[in-house]
Amino acid sequence: MTAGPLSRPQVPPGTEASVPAGESGPAEASIDGAASVDAGHGEAEPHHTAHHHAAHTWEEARRAAYDAATPIPSGPVALGAALGRRLDQDIVARQDMPHYASSAMDGWVVNGSGPWIPVEPGTRLAPHQASPIATGGLIPPGGKAVLRTESAVLGRDDDGLPVLMTGGKARPGEPRAGEHIRKAGEEALEGDILVKAGVELNPAHLALAALAGYDEVQVQGKPVVRLVLTGAEVVERGTPAPGQVRDTFGPQLPDVVSMLGGIPAGQQRIGDSYGEWLAALEDVVPGLPDAPGLPADVVITTGGTGRSGTDHLRRAVAELGGRLVIDGVAMRPGHPAVLAELPDGRFVLGLPGNPLAAMMALSTVGAPLLAALGHRAMPAVEEVPCGTMIEPDPGRTRLMPFRLLYGMAAPAQHTGPGMMRGLAAADGVLVVPPHGVQLGEAVPAFALPWGPPIQGAQEKPAKPKPRSNARTGQTKGKPAANEPVDWSALLG
Numbered sequence: 387m388t389a390g391p392l393s394r395p396q397v398p399p400g401t402e403a404s405v406p407a408g409e410s411g412p413a414e415a416s417i418d419g420a421a422s423v424d425a426g427h428g429e430a431e432p433h434h435t436a437h438h439h440a441a442h443t444w445e446e447a448r449r450a451a452y453d454a455a456t457p458i459p460s461g462p463v464a465l466g467a468a469l470g471r472r473l474d475q476d477i478v479a480r481q482d483m484p485h486y487a488s489s490a491m492d493g494w495v496v497n498g499s500g501p502w503i504p505v506e507p508g509t510r511l512a513p514h515q516a517s518p519i520a521t522g523g524l525i526p527p528g529g530k531a532v533l534r535t536e537s538a539v540l541g542r543d544d545d546g547l548p549v550l551m552t553g554g555k556a557r558p559g560e561p562r563a564g565e566h567i568r569k570a571g572e573e574a575l576e577g578d579i580l581v582k583a584g585v586e587l588n589p590a591h592l593a594l595a596a597l598a599g600y601d602e603v604q605v606q607g608k609p610v611v612r613l614v615l616t617g618a619e620v621v622e623r624g625t626p627a628p629g630q631v632r633d634t635f636g637p638q639l640p641d642v643v644s645m646l647g648g649i650p651a652g653q654q655r656i657g658d659s660y661g662e663w664l665a666a667l668e669d670v671v672p673g674l675p676d677a678p679g680l681p682a683d684v685v686i687t688t689g690g691t692g693r694s695g696t697d698h699l700r701r702a703v704a705e706l707g708g709r710l711v712i713d714g715v716a717m718r719p720g721h722p723a724v725l726a727e728l729p730d731g732r733f734v735l736g737l738p739g740n741p742l743a744a745m746m747a748l749s750t751v752g753a754p755l756l757a758a759l760g761h762r763a764m765p766a767v768e769e770v771p772c773g774t775m776i777e778p779d780p781g782r783t784r785l786m787p788f789r790l791l792y793g794m795a796a797p798a799q800h801t802g803p804g805m806m807r808g809l810a811a812a813d814g815v816l817v818v819p820p821h822g823v824q825l826g827e828a829v830p831a832f833a834l835p836w837g838p839p840i841q842g843a844q845e846k847p848a849k850p851k852p853r854s855n856a857r858t859g860q861t862k863g864k865p866a867a868n869e870p871v872d873w874s875a876l877l878g
Contacts, residue, residue: 444783447715455758458607471605477581482571487525495529532566609759612682613653634741645835647760663698689739691722719803723747740803768840769828778822787812
């Protein structure tokens with residue numbers, strides 16, 4: 387795949403918006419303007435320029451990420467790595483299953499009626515002969531039935547020779563012809579379809595494939611994702627000291643990548659120097675145990691998406707000959723998100739350094755990208771009734787983790803760009819349009835990767851009970867007509 391020169395996408399008409407002083411713009415500062423970033427890993431605070439350009443709206447960014455990717459071709463995968471993968475070719479019985487007649491019991495395989503003359507195991511049995519056999523053992527030629535161990539008695543005939551007889555717990559007429567024998571082909575005949583293409587493979591499917599003699603199965607492509615975590619101030623253990631921050635990405639990103647349909651293939655931690663950035667993006671081979679030589683399809687980085695002197699993502703992409711697909715999104719938090727494509731076909735998804743901002747960027751850009759690469763549909767967006775009024779914020783979409791109370795969504799508390807408390811307790815994320823939301827209005831929302839699907843509003847929600855201002859011991863006043871309840875006050 388050949389990538390064009392590094393360039394900033396053109397600004398769609400009507401996406402310019404002025405921003406109040408002291409607030410983040412909808413995307414980055416204008417190309418000529420600089421930007422300052424808190425510790426090199428926050429969302430950029432643009433200088434007070436007249437206009438700030440948003441390359442993509444929230445909806446455009448999702449579509450651009452989805453459209454940029456081509457589904458990864460199907461290929462063979464070892465059974466040990468195929469769990470959860472979507473089967474691309476039928477699993478067919480290569481021979482009869484089971485492919486030989488075997489014993490279902492420990493005991494004796496016999497020919498004809500007893501008493502029987504014991505012979506060596508595996509010997510062809512003539513009438514009135516028997517040989518010992520274990521569960522799963524091959525029925526020898528001439529074997530007609532299996533006599534269970536608890537139904538067999540060894541004795542001697544009139545000449546003192548050993549004979550096998552029924553006894554003990556034997557039932558009348560035991561063993562009947564074919565009793566306790568697993569016939570060849572009783573589970574499947576050669577050519578039977580065992581698992582149809584399109585199925586998401588579960589452990590039983592894999593066991594059946596192994597039983598049929600498969601070492602690997604043909605599955606749909608799934609993106610291999612490598613993580614590059616940055617920040618010299620980040621510590622991985624213990625309580626951080628002033629000036630340090632605890633790593634929030636290492637414990638969560640691999641699992642979130644899996645939930646979004648990717649295959650996490652190791653992570654690398656680097657500092658803030660340009661050389662480290664360039665070397666990390668040049669390294670194309672992740673440490674994937676089941677496929678050590680398989681290159682990454684996506685590299686996800688954290689931090690470095692601003693425009694300060696310590697933010698090197700764009701420069702590294704440019705030096706590697708890549709192009710920017712998305713350079714900022716008119717949303718908050720997470721607006722400095724970057725999606726690039728390198729000449730070798732790898733995608734680089736740059737997430738902001740603040741944890742909540744990063745998760746919103748991953749949901750906006752990463753989820754559609756991984757879905758497209760993995761042969762899946764665009765992640766769903768449903769609507770939920772909003773339990774509060776949300777003021778307009780012209781020029782940008784706001785992503786607000788919410789909780790459901792009495793069937794209505796109310797923005798969660800503790801949802802600053804660097805916070806995770808609100809997201810941890812959330813039922814989903816509201817996609818608040820720039821013009822704001824009225825109380826009770828249906829608002830787009832998406833589910834969290836680890837949460838249940840958002841149930842779309844099938845009918846107009848019931849009106850909340852009118853709020854009363856009456857106090858104990860006082861006469862109740864007449865409530866205002868059709869006055870709804872603002873449930874967000876209950877979310878402390």
